[in-house]
Amino acid sequence: MADRQDHWVFYFDPNRCIGCHACSISCKQFHGRDSDADDWRTVTHHQNANGQHPSASEYDPDTASPIENVPISMSCMHCHDAPCEEVCPTEAIEKRDSDGIVTIDQDKCIGCKYCGWACPFGAPTYGDNGLMSKCNMCLDQGPGSGAGAESKNEQDDPIQPNCVSDCVGGAIKAGPEKEMIKEASQAAADRFKSNNERVIVEPFQGNESNLNLVEHAASENAGD
Numbered sequence: 421m422a423d424r425q426d427h428w429v430f431y432f433d434p435n436r437c438i439g440c441h442a443c444s445i446s447c448k449q450f451h452g453r454d455s456d457a458d459d460w461r462t463v464t465h466h467q468n469a470n471g472q473h474p475s476a477s478e479y480d481p482d483t484a485s486p487i488e489n490v491p492i493s494m495s496c497m498h499c500h501d502a503p504c505e506e507v508c509p510t511e512a513i514e515k516r517d518s519d520g521i522v523t524i525d526q527d528k529c530i531g532c533k534y535c536g537w538a539c540p541f542g543a544p545t546y547g548d549n550g551l552m553s554k555c556n557m558c559l560d561q562g563p564g565s566g567a568g569a570e571s572k573n574e575q576d577d578p579i580q581p582n583c584v585s586d587c588v589g590g591a592i593k594a595g596p597e598k599e600m601i602k603e604a605s606q607a608a609a610d611r612f613k614s615n616n617e618r619v620i621v622e623p624f625q626g627n628e629s630n631l632n633l634v635e636h637a638a639s640e641n642a643g644d
């Protein structure tokens with residue numbers, strides 16, 4: 421079994437994300453997903469906690485907090501503990517020993533949706549065919565295509581996932597944990613390791629409320 425350090429993870433820097441959705445469009449095109457669907461990679465836009473739009477009558481430009489839009493790009497995190505794998509009754513989901521990528525074998529899936537409920541991020545997507553699919557780190561094209569694919573490593577397979585290579589701002593990266601940690605700031609690396617989080621996220625260089633928002637969106641407490 422490969423060391424955890426060799427398992428692939430995502431890295432996300434909200435300071436570089438411009439909210440353009442190029443990543444999610446790129447994913448949809450490569451995998452033949454519905455362009456309107458909330459799907460394998462999504463970009464959501466959040467406002468800081470103090471940035472509620474006040475009604476016009478209450479608005480005071482001298483005292484109002486600045487409203488800031490924080491885009492967050494999320495997909496399956498290929499969790500080290502993979503709760504989706506644990507609940508799947510047919511063992512359709514595999515956390516691959518070789519590279520840590522979590523795949524769904526649609527030949528085994530019965531569409532019970534347990535994985536979708538267990539996933540802290542709601543990453544598995546229920547398809548028109550009645551089966552689940554999700555990000556497969558671009559092992560191949562189409563739903564279920566990652567199951568059984570050769571293991572991914574940077575030497576033999578240096579091609580980056582589509583969302584990574586098409587990210588305009590360089591906000592998303594993917595690779596073995598030991599490589600992604602080198603990309604991260606000390607604060608991001610410390611948080612990833614100490615909180616057992618599932619994606620390496622840079623601290624947001626905004627105010628405290630925005631920082632909390634990004635951390636929560638990227639942590640296993642995202643649904644709290």
Ligand code: SF4
Pocket residue numbers: 495496497498499502503504505522538539540541542543544554
């Ligand atoms: S993010 Fe969700 S779907 Fe992906 S490995 Fe974790 S639990 Fe499974």
Ligand code: SF4
Pocket residue numbers: 507508509510511512513524528529530531532533534535536544551552
């Ligand atoms: S929907 Fe499919 S992959 Fe998900 S838990 Fe049920 S059988 Fe497993």
Ligand code: SF4
Pocket residue numbers: 446447448450451460461495554555556557558581582583584
């Ligand atoms: S790695 Fe591939 S499948 Fe996963 S979100 Fe990015 S483009 Fe989509």
